Amino acid sequence: MTVPRRLRWLRAAAITAVALLTLYVAACSLARLAVFPAPKTFQTGKPASGELLEVKTPDGFVAHAYYWPAAPGKRTVAHFHGNAAVIHEGDERAGALRSRGLGVVLIEYRGYGISGGTSPSEEGLYTDAAAVLDALAARGVGAATMVLYGTSIGTGVASEMAKRGKGSALVLVTPFTSLPAVGARFAPFLPISLIVRDKFDTLSKAPAIHLPTLVVHGTADEVVPYDMGVTVAKALDGTLITVPGGGHNDLFDVDASLLGRICDFAAK
Numbered sequence: 001m002t003v004p005r006r007l008r009w010l011r012a013a014a015i016t017a018v019a020l021l022t023l024y025v026a027a028c029s030l031a032r033l034a035v036f037p038a039p040k041t042f043q044t045g046k047p048a049s050g051e052l053l054e055v056k057t058p059d060g061f062v063a064h065a066y067y068w069p070a071a072p073g074k075r076t077v078a079h080f081h082g083n084a085a086v087i088h089e090g091d092e093r094a095g096a097l098r099s100r101g102l103g104v105v106l107i108e109y110r111g112y113g114i115s116g117g118t119s120p121s122e123e124g125l126y127t128d129a130a131a132v133l134d135a136l137a138a139r140g141v142g143a144a145t146m147v148l149y150g151t152s153i154g155t156g157v158a159s160e161m162a163k164r165g166k167g168s169a170l171v172l173v174t175p176f177t178s179l180p181a182v183g184a185r186f187a188p189f190l191p192i193s194l195i196v197r198d199k200f201d202t203l204s205k206a207p208a209i210h211l212p213t214l215v216v217h218g219t220a221d222e223v224v225p226y227d228m229g230v231t232v233a234k235a236l237d238g239t240l241i242t243v244p245g246g247g248h249n250d251l252f253d254v255d256a257s258l259l260g261r262i263c264d265f266a267a268k
Contacts, residue, residue: 035153035179035198036120037084038112053105055135063108063128064115067136068094070103070145077147077266078105078133078167080125080154086113093252096259100267103141107132122156122198129157133166143167147266148211150175152224152248155232156200162209170213171262174248175232176224177203185225206235213238214265216258218246239265 050066057063066087070076077097081087087106094104110128111120118124133146148167150158155175162170176182178201183192213236217229226242233240241261246254 055131057127057131063131065107065132067105071101074101075145076103080150080157082152100263125157126160159202163205170211173216176228216241218243221248223248
């Protein structure tokens with residue numbers, strides 16, 4: 001029996017649709033792996049004198065953080081690390097901040113380091129960050145004395161927390177306008193906005209953020225183009241520190257004064 005032409009066309013269309021859907025799902029999964037390349041090995045020991053916080057989130061996860069209280073009258077800095085790091089990567093900067101009497105909280109993401117658990121996602125990172133900051137607010141360490149400090153993908157988390165009113169100042173090191181915008185720079189031929197589900201769209205949130213802001217970016221950043229840092233600084237009406245020749249991960253090596261300048265801003 002000859003299959004009617006219309007039926008053959010419908011079958012071909014269905015097969016094509018299934019194939020495209022399969023490719024899309026695979027692309028989205030690969031994109032998420034690229035966005036959140038959590039280190040497989042990491043330091044597990046608790047930093048000296050730091051308190052381990054374990055905070056249950058609204059969705060039942062247990063978020064982790066290390067916390068050092070501030071000296072009387074001093075601010076506390078909440079640090080959100082990059083996507084290929086864990087909270088121990090912030091130890092050196094935490095030490096410099098603490099030497100100024102500032103409090104520090106290093107917040108871990110789900111799917112990373114000591115937090116472990118489920119696969120990370122944009123909303124998951126926001127949930128964990130908000131839970132830790134709310135727990136500190138319940139102790140009396142609230143938004144009025146909290147500096148939100150993000151590095152790379154952590155700038156997206158810090159900006160969201162700023163939008164939610166959980167801080168009084170903002171520090172963004174190597175920020176991007178949004179993740180899809182970064183992806184589009186490297187693969188302009190792909191429908192990045194459809195594939196990358198985690199947006200971290202700081203630029204769209206800027207009009208709702210009204211905090212003193214410090215932005216740091218290197219002119220030779222190979223991951224997030226320098227002009228994105230310039231755009232973010234302008235959108236937030238912030239102060240921009242440009243590190244000539246600085247890449248994505250070597251800013252503090254290229255400019256030895258950088259950490260002190262961030263400490264000065266946080267201590268204001």
